[in-house]
Amino acid sequence: MSERPGRGNRTATCGMSVRRCRLFALAPLVVLVVLVALTTGCGNSPAVRSSSSPTLPASGVVGVVVLYPVCPVESVPAEGGENPCRAVPTEATVRVRDASDALVATVSSGHDGRFRASLRPGTYVLEATAPGSVGCHPIGVTVPPGTYADVTVRCDTGIR
Incomplete structure (x- = not known):
């Protein structure tokens, strides 16, 4: 088995394989998406409302x-006086x-x-x-x- 030129076990600037480096680069994005999902309360947030329960105006x-x-x-107080x-x-x-x-x-x-x-x-x-x-x-x-x-x-x- 011979390796193709230019396609061998390359390493990226992060010191790991290119594939592994890409996975680690996506980790902060995955964490951000999970945090946003958790803070919205899984559908209980006021920003997520079903059309069957319209928002009532403040009263x-x-x-x-x-x-x-x-x-x-x-x-009766004197004229101009306070009671x-x-x-x-x-x-x-x-x-x-x-x-x-x-x-x-x-x-x-x-x-x-x-x-x-x-x-x-x-x-x-x-x-x-x-x-x-x-x-x-x-x-x-x-x-x-x-x-x-x-x-x-x-x-x-x-x-x-």
């Missing part, structure tokens, strides 16, 4: 939870129930009383519990498609 409720009243006797007895924002737990009374979300308001819950368009009732209150008034709200409904949840301090 829900935003609001503030306040304690009220905070003074035993409410008075010292205005409602006070408070931390609270807000539960969201749908039309069938099923609990669909629970969120907490911050120190400033503000909260946000992402919801599908529909009709909901918000119920809150806040420290320092004897009860909060449930609020009915309709969430339109593509927007957030703005609400104020009033929690009674019991002061009369």
Whole structure:
């Protein structure tokens, strides 16, 4: 058996056979493809959606939870003056129930009383519990498609 000229056991600049050198050159590409496949969550990524479940626009409720009243006797402030007895924002737990009374979300308001819950368009009732209150008034709200409904949840301090 004679070797063809120029086709023998050649070595590449990487110190291995040309074939083996090509395989090692492809290794970083294979690793990259595997990493991309793993980070997409095998089809669970928001970028990969089936046509049977269209993406809904952002909607829900935003609001503030306040304690009220905070003074035993409410008075009308002087002209241009600030009412010292205005409602006070408070931390609270807000539960969201749908039309069938099923609990669909629970969120907490911050120190400033503000909260946000992402919801599908529909009709909901918000119920809150806040420290320092004897009860909060449930609020009915309709969430339109593509927007957030703005609400104020009033929690009674019991002061009369």
